[in-house]
Amino acid sequence: MKFIDEAKIDVVAGRGGNGAVSFRREKFVPRGGPDGGDGGRGGSVFALADENINTLVEYRFVKRYQAKNGEKGHGADRYGKGADDIELHMPVGTLIRDADTDEIVADLTHHGQRVCLAKGGKGGLGNIHFKSSVNRAPKQATPGEEGEARALQLELKVLADVGLLGMPNAGKSTLISAVSAARPKVADYPFTTLHPNLGVVRMDENHSFVMADIPGLIEGAADGAGLGHRFLKHLARTGLLLHVVDIAPFDEATDPAAEALAIVNELRRYDETLYQKPRWLVLNKFDMLPEDERAERVAAFLAATGWQFPEPDDRFTFDTETPRLFCISALAHEGTQALVQAIQRYLTAKKQQYTAQDETQNAAEAAVLPADSTDTSVLKPE
Structure with missing residues (x-):
């Protein structure tokens, strides 16, 4: 197999489904009220580091990866189904950059590392969320959010001692x-x-x-x-x-x-x-x-x-x-x-x-904490 260590791809997350406008209608139940459900979330695109892959050749032939959109909401308080996420298996050692800004999106350094490349859009709200004391029959719902879209530059740097x-x-x-x-x-x-x-x-x-x-x-x-x-x-x-x-x-x-x-x-x-x-x-x-x-x-x-x-x-x-x-x-x-x-x-x-350096650092950090404290969040960098 030809060794490919660079590739450029486009990833597009799915759009969230629209919220539904619906009203409850049942026999002998007057003024049932709104029952429009929310839309489902759009699918996201993830990168997964896989030690069984050693080349980016797959991404030379398929350039675009797009997740599905979420389903729209339904009546009777039924929410739309969220779309499945996409996982792109990449070699350990892959550096992923935003092709437009040159920002580092992810650095896959160990097997099993999973990073979100494009987040799916949230589903819209159904009219069930807009009911109030002054608006008993709301007819508004919100559309689903657009999913993220990115052009990415993949660069493989092999891991060796x-x-x-x-x-x-x-x-x-x-x-x-x-x-x-x-x-x-x-x-x-x-x-x-x-x-x-x-x-x-x-x-x-x-x-x-x-x-x-x-x-x-x-x-x-x-x-x-x-x-x-x-x-x-x-x-x-x-x-x-x-x-x-x-x-x-x-x-x-x-x-x-x-x-x-x-x-x-x-x-x-x-x-x-x-x-x-x-x-x-x-x-x-x-x-x-x-x-x-x-x-x-x-x-x-x-x-x-x-x-x-x-x-x-x-x-x-x-x-x-x-x-x-x-x-x-x-x-x-x-x-x-x-x-x-x-x-x-x-x-x-x-x-x-x-x-030895890590142990010394951990001991120094532990000494900073109060004796009765178990919260280590104060040690995390901003």
């Missing part, structure tokens, strides 16, 4: 296939990867993380060159970036250091927030270098790029400011296990840090 970035043919697809069950296309020409690939890296029964591979970047990507610029947004939700560099290119004229600096520059030009994310350096295709040249080549690369790394050891330091260096061969599976183990330790430490 780790994102891979680098030049075409740096070995990103080979890496994700080496450490997970994902099987992206791998070939010896640029831009083999045409859409993001996700792979689940399972460390053991209780620990795993998701890795995302996007199409390779080239210089000028921030201005639209190549393919990767269309998918850079998929790295926005990742917690860690792996910058994969081909340390042993076949073309002697290719400079790995210059290519690495070009990617860093494009990343910064595209989004400063993305540039500031924790980023580790992964020198790939290490098996292609003679053993007696490896240390010299790595030292030359680091000198040319100006990257600074801590002394290599077996300990893991949870330090988001200091990038880390890994020398691997994704094809030969050399060094990949050490890489994924370090990633898992990093993600675990990060999760523990956030958990």
Whole structure:
């Protein structure tokens, strides 16, 4: 299935049914009075995050989604039936914007999240509501309200713990296939990867993380060159970036250091927030270098790029400011296990840090409440 990560749709909620004007007429019941019922509400349109969907391709073919109108009211105090709501199943990670105002309507971040995109109109009031001491036979009723209508821009940003970035043919697809069950296309020409690939890296029964591979970047990507610029947004939700560099290119004229600096520059030009994310350096295709040249080549690369790394050891330091260096061969599976183990330790430490912060914040908020109070509404932001 073709990967579709953008779509534009129109959603229209149903109109509420009109209220009824009716009077009670029964034998031997004089002056029965008004008995017109209310109209039913119009159907609403909802978005539902579904982890079983990974593309917006469905919304490329069907552009308009309209809920039904509510029924009008009837006599004998009978209210109109409300219309059924429409649920649009969308991938987890979909960002929904109003196409006219660019306002964010919803951000679907977890499975089962349900958000109203267009609210159905309320049903009109029947004349039963207008009876009074001075108006015993009201002949007025109100019409149903119009449902909301919106033009929406859908943008899918895949959810992953780790994102891979680098030049075409740096070995990103080979890496994700080496450490997970994902099987992206791998070939010896640029831009083999045409859409993001996700792979689940399972460390053991209780620990795993998701890795995302996007199409390779080239210089000028921030201005639209190549393919990767269309998918850079998929790295926005990742917690860690792996910058994969081909340390042993076949073309002697290719400079790995210059290519690495070009990617860093494009990343910064595209989004400063993305540039500031924790980023580790992964020198790939290490098996292609003679053993007696490896240390010299790595030292030359680091000198040319100006990257600074801590002394290599077996300990893991949870330090988001200091990038880390890994020398691997994704094809030969050399060094990949050490890489994924370090990633898992990093993600675990990060999760523990956030958990500790949440517990500290909750304790501080609880201390603000009076001892006999159970109302936490005062803590909610306005």
